[in-house]
Amino acid sequence: MTASLTGRLSANPLRQGLRLERTPKPAILTIFGASGDLTVRKLIPALYDLARDRRLPPEFTVVGYARRPYSHEEFRNMMKEGVAKYSRSKLGNLWESFSKGIYYFQGDLDNLQNFKDLGEFLKTLDSERGTLGNRAFYMATAPSFFAPIIENLGAAGLAGDVRNTRLVIEKPFGHDLRSAQDLNKVVQQVFHEKQVYRIDHYLGKETVQNILVFRFANSIWEPLWNNRYVDHVQITVAETVGVENRGPYYDEAGGALRDMIQNHLVQLLALTAMEPPSAFEADTVRDEKVKVLRAIQVGQGPNGLEAVRAQYTNGWISGEPVPAYRDEPRVNPDVQTASYIAAKFMINNWRWNGVPFFLRTGKRLAKRVSEIALQFREVPHLLFPSSSAGQLNPNMLVLRIQPDEGISLRFEAKRPVADIAMRSVNMDFHYGGTFEVASPEAYERLLLDFLLGDQTLFTRADEVEAAWKIVTPLIERWEIQKAGNLNYYDAGSWGPSAASKLMDNGRRWRRL
Amino acid sequence: MTENASVVAIAEPSRVQVSQIDKQLKTIWSSQEGATRASTFNLLVYESELQDPNSIGEAIGAIAVQHPCRAIALLASTDGPKDNLEAYVAAYCPVSEGGGRESICCEYITLRASGKALDELDTTAAALLLPELETFLWWKGPLNIHLELFTNLQHIVDRTVVDSSLFEEPEKALESYTSLALGQEKNRSFGDLNWSRLTPWREETAVAFDSESRAACLGALDRVIIEYGQSEGIPLNPCQAYLFLGWLASRLGWQPLSLHNKDLTKQIIMRDSTQRPIQVTVRAVAGEAHLAGQITSVGLRSEEMGAACSTVLCSSDSSSCIRMQMNMGEATLSLVSDIDTLTTEQLLSEALRTPDRDPIYEESLEVIHDLMQLK
C-alpha cells in the first residue's frame, strides 16, 4: 500500500452518490503557530465542522506546534472553547472522538532539532492513528516565519513529495514583488509547486465562486462582457470596522493596499475580467487568471498614477462615535498608513482595452458591502427626446458579494402614463431567498480542498507575483518616494472627496 | 401559518371560485408595492385532513423561505358535502434576517375536495400550474387511500416525494410504490423523505470502509443485522430498514433469494455475483416512540475475515448520534458522531433540491422490489 495524499476516488462502492464522493486520505495536519488566534478562531472550528459533516476520515489527526508549554489536554481544552464559540455546529458528542486526534507539540520555529523531533513524533502518531505517513503543514504564524519553517521542514527531511506532503501558506505572501519572489524561491527549493497552497480566504467564499458560475454557466452575458458594451466596472469592498486591535500589525503590513487591494480586490478583478478557462481545473483556471493579471496596470493620468489613499478621522457609525485611525489602540499617532484606497486600473487586452476598472476599499466606511458593478454604455442613439424621457440611466449589472448576496440588473422601463416617460427599474435576485442553506465558512471549503488536493482556489506562484507587480507602482510612489498626499475622510462616510476625481467622463462612484 | 416566524402573509387566505384563482392572485400582487413574484417551481402538496391540519401550512411556510414557488395544497376533506371543491388563495413573503419583509414571495392556493372531485383534482391542479416550471408533488400520507389521485397526478408532475414512514401496510405499499417508481418514464423522478433520513447512516457506513484495508471487507461481508425501532401503539414500519438493505445490497451487487417472516423478524438470504450467500436479519426492537420505524443499529460482519471486518453502527438512546465501532488491524476504533435530526421541512427541501432521478435510490428500490416479490 503506497501512502498518497490524493483524495481517493473511491474504491469504496458505498460512496457512490453520497455528497462527498471523495474523502481526504488519512493524514496528520501540523499547524505552526497553533497557540495563535487563527487556529482557535478559524482552523479548528472549520475542521470540526468538516468532521461533523462526515467529510474527514476518522484517522484525521491534528498537531499544534508552538512554544508555549501546553499539554495535549490543555491544548484540546483551548480548542474546545474555540469550537464552542466559533464553529457552525454545536459542540456535540463528536468532540470526544475528534479531540482524541488533536495533539500539541512544543517547539520553536527557528530550531531545526525541534523539527527533527516533530518528525519522530509524527511517525509515532502514524502507527497509533493509521495516518500512513501522509502529512500536511499549515503555517499560521507571522509571515516572517514562513521562510524559516520551510527551510527547517526541508532540512529535517519532512518535505516529502507530491503524493504525501502538502503545505499551506497563510497570507500575506510577501510584502512586495521582491519579497514574494524571494519567498517563492525558498518554497520552491524545498517543495514542488503542486504541494503548495497559498491561501486567499476570499476565494473560499461561495459568493466569490459564484462569479465564475454566473459568468461561465450563462450564455447571455458573454457577448456583453467586453469593451463594446461595458462602459466601466466598479469593485467595492467596504468595511465598517476600524483597525481594532490589529493596529501595529496593520501598519507593518502596509494598510489597505497590501491587506486588501493586492490580494482580495485584485482577485475579484481577475475573476471578473479573465477569459473563460477551458476546464474548471486548478491550472486552467489559474492560467487564465495569470494572463489577465499580467495585462492589468494602474491608470496613468496627466498628474501621474490615478489612485488615492486616505485614512479615517473620527466620526459616527450607526449612531456611535468612533475614534480616528490615529487614536486607535496601539497605533502610532503620526502614522501614514492608508485605511482607504481607490484606484483606476486598465487592462491591456482585446476584451477590455479602454474600459476602466475602479477599485475601492476602506475601513470605517458608511456600510459593510462588497460588490462588482458593470455599467453598460448608453444606447448609441437616443430615441426618446430627453425632455420627455428625462435623464436616462445606463444599464447596470451588479454582482453583490456581501452582505446580501445576489445579482441585480437595472434597466429602463416606460412609466404607465400617456407620455414616453421612463424610469429605472432594478430587478433583484437574492441567493439567500432562493437557495437558503447555511453556507460553509471559507476556511472549511479551503481546508477540504487542500486535504483533497484541489489547488483551484489557491494562488499559484506566478499568480501571486503578477498580483504584486500590479500594485508595485503604488508601493513605489507612496512608500518609497513618500509622494502622493495622504487624504483623510470622516469615519462613517464613503471615503475622501479626492476619490471622485478619479472618475472622468461623467462617471461617478455608486452610492451603496 | 401567519404565526410562523419566518413568513408574513401579504394576503390572508380568502375563499374564491376556482375560476377566479388567477384573478385573485393578480389582485394580491398589484396591491403590493415592491413585492416581486418569483417562482422556481410549482409545488403540489397532498394531505388528508385526518392528519394534523396545521402542518401543511407550516411546512409550506418553511419551503417558501427557501424557494419562491407556487404552492398548491390538495386537501382531502372528510366532512362537508359529497363531491365538493373549495378554493382559497393567499400569498406569503419570507421575513429577512433584519425583520423586514423580503420582496420575493410565494403564492399559496388551497384546493379542498371530497369524493369524485378529489379523484379528479389533477385536472384542476394542472390548470393552475405556472408554465415551464418544474412541478413537484409532495404526497404527505399513506398510499392506500386516494391511490387514484396519486396515480392521476403522475401525469402532471416531474417529481414525486413520498414519506414511506407514513405508509400503512408498509410491505404492500412498498410493492406498489416500487412498481410505480421504477416503471416511470425517464423524465419523472421519485423521492422519499425516509431515504433522506438514511443519509447519515449511509455516510457513516461508507466511512467505515474508506480505508484501503477495510475496503477489502466489503467483498467478504456475509452477515448483516439491521434493527429498527418499534413502539407500542404505533404500527410497525420496516420501510427505512428495507431502504438501507436495498442500498447496501445494490451497492455490493447482492440479489435477494428468500425472505421469511417470523414474528418481528425477517430472515433474508441474498447472494452476491459469485453466488456467495449473505444472511440478513431485519428486526424490530422495542424503543421509544420517536424511534419507531427508524434504524437503531446496523451490524456488518464477515465469518471469513473475523474481527477485522466487524462494524457496528448504532444510535445511542437519543436519535441524535451514531456510535461506530470498527476494527482496524489490531486496533478497535470507536467513533461517535452527531446527526442532526432533520425536520420534515428540511428533509423536504433536500428532496426538492433537484428534479433529477437518483440512480442510487432507484437501484435500491429495485432490490426492494425483488425482495417484495418473495414475500
Ligand SMILES: NC(=O)c1ccc[n+]([C@@H]2O[C@H](COP(=O)([O-])OP(=O)(O)OC[C@H]3O[C@@H](n4cnc5c(N)ncnc54)[C@H](OP(=O)(O)O)[C@@H]3O)[C@@H](O)[C@H]2O)c1
Ligand atoms: N487571526 C486571523 O483571523 C487571521 C485571518 C487571516 C489571516 N491570518 C494570518 O494567519 C497567520 C497567523 O495569524 P494569527 O493571528 O494566528 O497569529 P498570532 O496570533 O500572532 O499567532 C502566531 C503564533 O505563533 C507562535 N510563535 C511565534 N513565534 C514563534 C516561534 N519562534 N516558534 C514557535 N512558535 C512561535 C506564537 O505562539 P507561542 O508564543 O506559543 O510560540 C503565536 O501564538 C498570519 O500570517 C496572519 O496574517 C490571520
